[in-house]
Amino acid sequence: MKTAGIQVRNLRVETLQEKNPRLLVGPLDLRILPGEILALVGESGSGKTLTLRALAGVPPRGLGITASPGDLPLSSRCGMVFQDPFSYFNPRWRMFRSIAEVLRVVRKVPREKIAPLVESLLESVGLSREEGELFPFEMSGGMAQRSAIAIALAVDPQVLCADEATSALDPATRDRILHLIAEICRQRCMAAVVVSHDLPGLVGHADRVVVMYRGLAVEEGAAEVVLRESRHRYTDFLVRCHPGIHTRGGKLPEIPPDAFKAEDEVSQHQRGCPFAGRCPGAAELCLQEMPPWQGGSTHRFRCFYPARGTTP
Numbered sequence: 001m002k003t004a005g006i007q008v009r010n011l012r013v014e015t016l017q018e019k020n021p022r023l024l025v026g027p028l029d030l031r032i033l034p035g036e037i038l039a040l041v042g043e044s045g046s047g048k049t050l051t052l053r054a055l056a057g058v059p060p061r062g063l064g065i066t067a068s069p070g071d072l073p074l075s076s077r078c079g080m081v082f083q084d085p086f087s088y089f090n091p092r093w094r095m096f097r098s099i100a101e102v103l104r105v106v107r108k109v110p111r112e113k114i115a116p117l118v119e120s121l122l123e124s125v126g127l128s129r130e131e132g133e134l135f136p137f138e139m140s141g142g143m144a145q146r147s148a149i150a151i152a153l154a155v156d157p158q159v160l161c162a163d164e165a166t167s168a169l170d171p172a173t174r175d176r177i178l179h180l181i182a183e184i185c186r187q188r189c190m191a192a193v194v195v196s197h198d199l200p201g202l203v204g205h206a207d208r209v210v211v212m213y214r215g216l217a218v219e220e221g222a223a224e225v226v227l228r229e230s231r232h233r234y235t236d237f238l239v240r241c242h243p244g245i246h247t248r249g250g251k252l253p254e255i256p257p258d259a260f261k262a263e264d265e266v267s268q269h270q271r272g273c274p275f276a277g278r279c280p281g282a283a284e285l286c287l288q289e290m291p292p293w294q295g296g297s298t299h300r301f302r303c304f305y306p307a308r309g310t311t312p
């Protein structure tokens with residue numbers, strides 16, 4: 001059983017052009033405890049996937065990752081689960097063989113020990129031996145995602161990294177998969193980093209959420225606390241934009257467009273609050289200075305003029 005968590009300090013992902021390299025993520029400090037499920041939430045383009053890929057040591061081509069010495073790479077200790085498992089299964093292999101190949105190639109498991117290990121991996125994700133004999137095209141989305149988790153577990157990871165792994169599933173299946181990830185993490189004392197747009201959907205599954213905006217963390221804490229008592233104006237919008245929570249049949253509130261032109265964004269990102277250009281509560285100070293972290297160890301946020309802290 002593994003006991004160490006993961007800590008990454010000063011994580012940065014940037015483009016590798018010599019002229020005008022762009023900082024896409026960071027600087028970001030992340031700490032993930034053993035058995036903990038950490039969720040990265042935020043709008044599209046907020047940097048969740050790049051952060052996850054940086055943690056797993058698999059950045060997209062053309063991007064570089066840096067962090068404090070000794071904190072990276074984590075690649076040998078991360079198992080990845082992606083949004084569309086069908087895109088990376090070998091369509092001509094039964095699932096049993098896909099899992100077996102990871103054990104053989106990555107873990108160098110001796111041939112005679114592979115079958116029982118595959119069976120136990122299938123069992124740990126709630127699939128039978130018979131279901132392991134199916135081809136990917138014969139599987140439902142939920143079964144495919146369970147299989148993808150089994151493949152990720154086959155590398156014996158210290159951290160399971162799931163990138164929108166449940167967003168293509170119906171709510172009940174999504175809940176079952178998140179519950180499964182939580183169970184596995186607790187049993188194996190393994191951490192998980194889960195990327196999602198759906199903050200309310202994470203309550204009851206994620207231990208902690210980090211809300212990201214333009215590559216930076218702006219609020220973090222227990223999922224239910226961040227949902228109920230969001231303090232950063234951006235988180236507040238994210239919560240109120242969620243259908244079914246505060247609005248039934250009406251129009252969802254929209255996050256205002258950015259008041260800054262694209263070329264202003266980089267300097268804004270470096271100087272003041274990254275959300276200042278869209279924030280109805282922004283004042284001169286927000287444009288000039290990056291807000292420091294406020295709050296306690298269980299819930300903190302970076303905002304000079306926070307929201308009330310209790311959603312209606």
Ligand SMILES: Nc1ncnc2c1ncn2[C@@H]1O[C@H](COP(=O)(O)OP(=O)(O)OP(=O)(O)O)[C@@H](O)[C@H]1O
Binds near residue numbers: 042046049050060063
């Ligand atoms: N290979 C790349 N080269 C340059 N910029 C990139 C690259 N990949 C992502 N980006 C930019 O980095 C930012 C963060 O992207 P990222 O994919 O991490 O966002 P995200 O929060 O995961 O969004 P989504 O929820 O839509 O997947 C975006 O502005 C995106 O355009």
